[in-house]
Amino acid sequence: MQDAADGHVQNETRDNRSLVDNNTAQNLSSDDIEAMKRDGASGDTIVEALIANSSTFGKKTVFSQEKYKLKKQKKYAPKVLLRRPSTRSICETYFKKSPARIGFMRVDALSLLLSMANVGPYSDVLVVDMVGGLVVGAVAERLGGTGYVCSTYLGSSPSSIDIIRMYNLSSDMTSRIVQAPLGDLCSLQNSFNASSVLKDSIQAEGPEPNTVPVENTEPSIPQPVDTTVSDEKVQSSEIQPTNIDISEPTMDEQINQDDNSSLDCKGNDGSSIASKSLRAGKAPSPERMKYWNEHGFSSLIVAAPGHEVESFVADLLPLLSYSAPFAIYHQYLQPLAACMHSLQVSKTAIGLQISEPWLREYQVLPSRTHPHMQMNAFGGYILSGIRIHNGDACNGIQ
Amino acid sequence: MMVPLNPSAKPTSQRRIAEGDTVVVYERHDAMRAVAVRAGGVLQNRFGVFRHDDWLGRPFGCKVYSTGGGGGGGRGGGKAGAGFVHLLAPTPELWTLVLSHRTQILYIADISLVVAYLELVPGCVVFESGTGSGSLTTSLARAVAPHGRVCTFDFHEQRATSAREDFERNGLSSLITVAVRDIQSEGFPEEQRGAADAVFLDLPQPWLAIPSAGITLKQDGVLCSFSPCIEQVQRACEAMRSCFTDIRTFEILLRTYEVREGALKGATDNEECNAGPLPQKRRRLLPPAKTLDGIQNSSSVMVRPCSTAKGHTGYLTFARLRVHGS
Numbered sequence: 001m002q003d004a005a006d007g008h009v010q011n012e013t014r015d016n017r018s019l020v021d022n023n024t025a026q027n028l029s030s031d032d033i034e035a036m037k038r039d040g041a042s043g044d045t046i047v048e049a050l051i052a053n054s055s056t057f058g059k060k061t062v063f064s065q066e067k068y069k070l071k072k073q074k075k076y077a078p079k080v081l082l083r084r085p086s087t088r089s090i091c092e093t094y095f096k097k098s099p100a101r102i103g104f105m106r107v108d109a110l111s112l113l114l115s116m117a118n119v120g121p122y123s124d125v126l127v128v129d130m131v132g133g134l135v136v137g138a139v140a141e142r143l144g145g146t147g148y149v150c151s152t153y154l155g156s157s158p159s160s161i162d163i164i165r166m167y168n169l170s171s172d173m174t175s176r177i178v179q180a181p182l183g184d185l186c187s188l189q190n191s192f193n194a195s196s197v198l199k200d201s202i203q204a205e206g207p208e209p210n211t212v213p214v215e216n217t218e219p220s221i222p223q224p225v226d227t228t229v230s231d232e233k234v235q236s237s238e239i240q241p242t243n244i245d246i247s248e249p250t251m252d253e254q255i256n257q258d259d260n261s262s263l264d265c266k267g268n269d270g271s272s273i274a275s276k277s278l279r280a281g282k283a284p285s286p287e288r289m290k291y292w293n294e295h296g297f298s299s300l301i302v303a304a305p306g307h308e309v310e311s312f313v314a315d316l317l318p319l320l321s322y323s324a325p326f327a328i329y330h331q332y333l334q335p336l337a338a339c340m341h342s343l344q345v346s347k348t349a350i351g352l353q354i355s356e357p358w359l360r361e362y363q364v365l366p367s368r369t370h371p372h373m374q375m376n377a378f379g380g381y382i383l384s385g386i387r388i389h390n391g392d393a394c395n396g397i398q
Numbered sequence: 399m400m401v402p403l404n405p406s407a408k409p410t411s412q413r414r415i416a417e418g419d420t421v422v423v424y425e426r427h428d429a430m431r432a433v434a435v436r437a438g439g440v441l442q443n444r445f446g447v448f449r450h451d452d453w454l455g456r457p458f459g460c461k462v463y464s465t466g467g468g469g470g471g472g473r474g475g476g477k478a479g480a481g482f483v484h485l486l487a488p489t490p491e492l493w494t495l496v497l498s499h500r501t502q503i504l505y506i507a508d509i510s511l512v513v514a515y516l517e518l519v520p521g522c523v524v525f526e527s528g529t530g531s532g533s534l535t536t537s538l539a540r541a542v543a544p545h546g547r548v549c550t551f552d553f554h555e556q557r558a559t560s561a562r563e564d565f566e567r568n569g570l571s572s573l574i575t576v577a578v579r580d581i582q583s584e585g586f587p588e589e590q591r592g593a594a595d596a597v598f599l600d601l602p603q604p605w606l607a608i609p610s611a612g613i614t615l616k617q618d619g620v621l622c623s624f625s626p627c628i629e630q631v632q633r634a635c636e637a638m639r640s641c642f643t644d645i646r647t648f649e650i651l652l653r654t655y656e657v658r659e660g661a662l663k664g665a666t667d668n669e670e671c672n673a674g675p676l677p678q679k680r681r682r683l684l685p686p687a688k689t690l691d692g693i694q695n696s697s698s699v700m701v702r703p704c705s706t707a708k709g710h711t712g713y714l715t716f717a718r719l720r721v722h723g724s
Contacts, residue, residue, distance in 0.1 A: 084618075086517045087514060087517075088514050088515055088517055107514060108507070108510070108511055108514075108650055110514070111510035111511050111513065111514035112506065112507065112510045114510065114513075114514070115490075115491060115506055115509060115510035115513070115537065116491060116506070116510075118489040118490070118491065118540075120401055120402070120540040120541070120543060121401070121402060121403075121520055121540075121543045121544045122402045122404065122405045122407070122408050122544070123402075123408065124408075141519055142519065142520070142541065143520070144519055144520025144521060145520070146405070146520070146544065147405075147408075294411070294412065295410035295411055295412050296410055296411040298408055298409070298410070321409060321410045321411040321413075321458075321459075322411050322457045322458050322459030322460065323409060323457075323458035323459030323485075323486045323487040324409075324459075325489060325491065333655070333701055334699075334701070337655070337657045337699050337700070337701035338699050340657045341657050341659055341699045344657070350424060350427070350484055351424065351427050352427070353427065353654055354654065354655040354657065354701070355652045355653065355654045355655070356652070356653045356654075356655070357507060357650060357651070357652055357653075358650065358651045358652070358653060359511075359648060359649070359650050360648065360649045360650075361646060361647065361648050362631070362647040362648070362649065362713065364631055364632055364635040364645070364647045364715070366632070366636070369628060369631070369632055371649075381655075386424075386459070386486060387459060388459045388460070388461065388484055389456075389457050389458075389459040389460040389461070390461070
């Protein structure tokens, strides 16, 4: 079919001058088609019959014949293809099916967040994910079972990160996802005195109100996190001796996780992969918290498309190591502009830039190459920058 | 070390700048350069003279002042009229902005889409041709580290050598193999059949290399071809149709925005407004509510797209190797 079309590209003489839209071109009625279906005719047979009974098919150009076939095939002989899930396919699917759930974050914006935040092996990535876990899952995928993704939240209960179930993460990768309230992370900071905003908002906010309109297309699964968090905290503080020089997970931490696996293992599809128990979102060990307090997180990603981010970011930046990059996503421009301005004034970050990706897909066919007629016009805004060390101790003048 | 290969190699607040480190010297968002720190070393720029010895032992991300001689007051006019710069830990994103251009390079928007659509994760094996200046290669290495591999090929011997040196300096040689080879005429090495999770082509005639890319890829592996011209894309897509599926072509661009605090004149106000949206390049950032004359100008943060932008970089065509028997 393709070759035939290619061959005719140069010398197509037909056009649409004789085509009249009077709904008489097709001789098969819908009853005829229903009858064929009842007799068990295959989709391809129906398409062939439709072509044979179309009085105008032969008069169409090869291009429009091809288009006609494809359209009918889609209707009567749909095909599905099974694919391994990945950040790309998960984000594309949510963006198409329920974009509000992921704060209208297009796949190119998500890709940019991951690059701008320098997500790579052994990173300790601090994440605020109010897009259902899309970002947490994508970071965990890039970490590949090394480093940590620490998902932090305001208030007392974490926002849902259900979407990470879609990533088919191995238990190694899942164990690298931890959740900690922002208050806990900040209270470890010595410099935690100025951030009154945070204290207020913690008290005021309570359980996270989801201001993003949520299309609940998915069966929501119960969140095991609430109970585990407290259990885990008690447990780990009992079991683990305070070890200051900890750099990477110790055996204790591993054991701890194994102990707990019965609590929050829900083996999403039981039969397939037994090892793939879900135990994401545990509280980090006190040693881990201490390590982060002293060394800082390697980078930060914020995706809170329904929130004001300025004060959020002011509290989060001190948690980063010096020279750590960050990327803030938003569906609106104003909150990022305000945030960028206050960072410029406070001189806590450099390399500040707001960018908006623009993505256009093309139809590439012989003699028919052009951009898609329909495109998505908006995939979100990103504010990126680099945290700096703003003590003046670096004066090089003697 | 740009991509940590073990947990202790990542930059943290405890890490200090040491001899041999590469630092990115940040003057402005559009003026940066990579510098290898060495004892006795000196950096001279329009802000003055900076001695590497003053940098040793400082944390990454710190601000350092010149020892005087800064031209025209320097930036910010810090201590004693000396200029200053920031010393940053190198990342693949910063590297893209500071590397020496031996060829046209890929920038962050294209790079991030390539890495996402090639579905690269730690442990993957990815083949690339040509190496060019190594901008994309560095990001590919981060994506597949610590146990994956990037095999990159360029037919230009000198370019390959320079790229190899760069990767060595950035601590990436255990992740990246650079080879001199003309992929368009010779194809990828035969012995690498079925070895690649992903293949990236940035070649003038990508269609010549596509059959070889098909052989080098694992089943279901993803191919990407980057071409600036649509005619190249057209021929590449034709070559892909025989053994690839899910062929999709994209163009990605970034629009950037500038932010400024100011006040607009009221409809009835004819007086000169000191903070109007005039094209002042680097307006001093005043703290809010500090307007002159005590006039209650409601100053606000305003944002608009930057006037200049890249209009085109290239088309990215992605395709997936068909699984046999489907």
